[in-house]
Amino acid sequence: MEHRITLRVDGTERAVTVDSRTTLLDALRERLGVTSPKKGCDHGQCGACTVLLEGRRQLSCLTFAVAHDGDQVVTAEGLGEVRGDGGLHPVQQAFIEQDGFQCGYCTPGQVCSAVGMLDEAEAGHPSHVTRDLAPPGAPDSPAPLDDGEIRERMSGNLCRCGAYVNIVAALRETATASRGAS
Amino acid sequence: MIPFEYRRAADAQEAVATVAARPDAVFLGGGTNLVDHMKLGVAAPHMLVDVSRLPLTEVEETPGGGLRVGAAVRNSDLAAHPLVRQRYPALARALLSGASGQLRNTATTGGNLLQRTRCRYFQDVTTPCNKREPGSGCAAIGGWDRHHAVLGASEHCIAVHPSDMAVGLLALDATVHVLGADGARSLPLADLHRLPGDSPERDTVLAHGELITAVELPPASAMTRWSTYRKVRERASYAFALVSVAAALDVDDDSGVVRDARVALGGVAHKPWRAGRAEDVLRGAPATEESFRLAAGAELAAAEVRDGNAYKVPLARNTIVAVLRDLTEARR
Numbered sequence: 118m119e120h121r122i123t124l125r126v127d128g129t130e131r132a133v134t135v136d137s138r139t140t141l142l143d144a145l146r147e148r149l150g151v152t153s154p155k156k157g158c159d160h161g162q163c164g165a166c167t168v169l170l171e172g173r174r175q176l177s178c179l180t181f182a183v184a185h186d187g188d189q190v191v192t193a194e195g196l197g198e199v200r201g202d203g204g205l206h207p208v209q210q211a212f213i214e215q216d217g218f219q220c221g222y223c224t225p226g227q228v229c230s231a232v233g234m235l236d237e238a239e240a241g242h243p244s245h246v247t248r249d250l251a252p253p254g255a256p257d258s259p260a261p262l263d264d265g266e267i268r269e270r271m272s273g274n275l276c277r278c279g280a281y282v283n284i285v286a287a288l289r290e291t292a293t294a295s296r297g298a299s
Numbered sequence: 300m301i302p303f304e305y306r307r308a309a310d311a312q313e314a315v316a317t318v319a320a321r322p323d324a325v326f327l328g329g330g331t332n333l334v335d336h337m338k339l340g341v342a343a344p345h346m347l348v349d350v351s352r353l354p355l356t357e358v359e360e361t362p363g364g365g366l367r368v369g370a371a372v373r374n375s376d377l378a379a380h381p382l383v384r385q386r387y388p389a390l391a392r393a394l395l396s397g398a399s400g401q402l403r404n405t406a407t408t409g410g411n412l413l414q415r416t417r418c419r420y421f422q423d424v425t426t427p428c429n430k431r432e433p434g435s436g437c438a439a440i441g442g443w444d445r446h447h448a449v450l451g452a453s454e455h456c457i458a459v460h461p462s463d464m465a466v467g468l469l470a471l472d473a474t475v476h477v478l479g480a481d482g483a484r485s486l487p488l489a490d491l492h493r494l495p496g497d498s499p500e501r502d503t504v505l506a507h508g509e510l511i512t513a514v515e516l517p518p519a520s521a522m523t524r525w526s527t528y529r530k531v532r533e534r535a536s537y538a539f540a541l542v543s544v545a546a547a548l549d550v551d552d553d554s555g556v557v558r559d560a561r562v563a564l565g566g567v568a569h570k571p572w573r574a575g576r577a578e579d580v581l582r583g584a585p586a587t588e589e590s591f592r593l594a595a596g597a598e599l600a601a602a603e604v605r606d607g608n609a610y611k612v613p614l615a616r617n618t619i620v621a622v623l624r625d626l627t628e629a630r631r
């Protein structure tokens with residue numbers, strides 16, 4: 118069954134007709150030519166298709182495009198656009214500086230996931246490895262981000278090349294820089 | 300995938316009326332389980348009624364001091380909610396141990412409860428499976444059974460329920476609110492999921508077209524504030540439980556005697572497993588490692604193992620003991 122939907126992709130309004138069976142990932146890649154989200158497993162197991170959907174990191178392979186009529190999608194290629202300057206997002210810059218990739222296939226998903234993850238930590242969301250779930254003081258004060266926290270929070274993104282060590286380094290750098298600045 | 304019609308429900312009543320009227324229609328939550336099953340051919344609905352945008356997104360304190368969680372609340376939002384973190388840590392920890400950051404941002408409370416087993420034969424339409432195709436047989440019996448049940452299984456199905464959240468909720472005595480074509484009803488979460496018996500195709504007691512609208516937790520107590528959840532898996536993160544334990548203890552500080560206890564297990568049965576026998580042994584016993592071992596042993600006495608899953612019995616026993624010991628030490 119065909120549906121006419123509108124998505125706001127990387128800051129631009131895009132109208133497209135999709136079959137109800139089309140996943141958001143396939144709509145982006147095959148119908149709209151936005152190929153930075155990657156298809157790794159197509160079953161929610163690898164994180165390569167991660168995008169920022171309505172501002173939160175989510176997988177685009179386990180959801181139908183038709184369910185997102187009117188929604189905002191930001192992919193790795195639009196991170197700079199959406200920030201307004203068209204340049205690289207600090208997470209992207211840190212991946213380059215710290216060599217956070219080898220083949221690069223998982224990288225757009227890693228980058229989108231990292232941007233969402235840093236926002237979650239900033240909002241005070243705990244993780245599986247957070248010792249104190251309810252620290253005294255405001256529950257929305259930023260969560261600590263040591264290497265163990267970064268690894269746990271990024272565990273939904275697999276890297277077949279095993280660039281994990283440098284990905285953690287890149288995110289440690291971004292987290293430290295943004296918290297130092299604020 | 301067969302073609303299907305997609306509808307966004309305007310309200311809960313309309314969603315229920317639409318699905319109840321059509322045997323080939325189903326509710327769509329975050330889709331993280333259902334869409335996967337549609338790709339695999341495990342599910343083939345002709346209509347999806349999207350309930351993820353219904354106004355069931357609130358987490359609110361009830362007049363009686365409990366907590367009501369709308370069925371469309373996302374797993375990540377529930378885990379991060381200040382009241383959940385302060386009053387029901389077993390629930391927050393269970394949620395945080397499940398899936399990944401991305402999936403938790405999408406998965407809903409209702410969908411999480413009704414996610415289906417990860418039995419690999421269930422997900423592989425080329426193999427016999429009584430849950431997927433009643434009467435076709437069970438490929439896991441005599442097959443690859445490493446992840447399968449040690450409690451409450453039947454000769455028709457030995458699958459386990461995969462949800463972490465449900466185990467946390469079960470230990471906290473949650474209630475499930477449901478809307479059906481004939482009106483609303485509530486049931487204890489303990490009664491929602493079924494054992495397989497001779498109809499493993501039915502995971503729960505819900506009828507077709509019944510919508511979960513909310514989950515409710517009773518008022519928090521000193522005990523629930525000290526509750527916790529521990530999950531044992533094959534890798535440190537982003538994997539389903541081999542065994543998991545949600546527990547809470549109320550110990551008299553002067554006498555060191557257990558006044559009350561809650562223990563629930565994941566990864567061991569077709570449903571989240573309330574360890575009532577263990578709780579009975581604990582109540583009135585000294586809060587010592589020896590009591591914890593007796594309690595765990597009492598619960599697992601009924602276990603039946605297969606070639607690949609015998610490890611789950613000592614694993615569950617040791618995890619129960621470790622969790623109870625940690626809870627006792629944390630209180631000191």
Ligand SMILES: Cc1cc2nc3c(=O)[nH]c(=O)nc-3n(C[C@H](O)[C@H](O)[C@H](O)COP(=O)(O)OP(=O)(O)OC[C@H]3O[C@@H](n4cnc5c(N)ncnc54)[C@H](O)[C@@H]3O)c2cc1C
Binds near residue numbers: 540
């Ligand atoms: C790679 C991967 C790893 C995972 N790891 C874990 C893990 O470690 N622990 C864990 O617990 N889970 C894990 N999950 C499962 C995940 O938690 C579930 O897929 C998710 O919770 C389902 O929620 P949903 O809203 O996406 O449900 P959906 O997929 O939308 O729906 C699931 C089922 O519930 C029905 N449904 C949805 N909402 C309602 C409602 N309100 N009333 C009645 N019926 C409804 C649907 O019809 C469908 O049958 C994992 C999933 C993936 C893909």
Ligand code: SF4
Binds near residue numbers: 429
């Ligand atoms: S254990 Fe249950 S789900 Fe798995 S193959 Fe057997 S019948 Fe199917």
Ligand code: FES
Binds near residue numbers: 157159161176
């Ligand atoms: S392609 Fe979506 S998680 Fe692998």
Ligand code: FES
Binds near residue numbers: 217218220224279
């Ligand atoms: S860089 Fe190759 S998969 Fe991650």
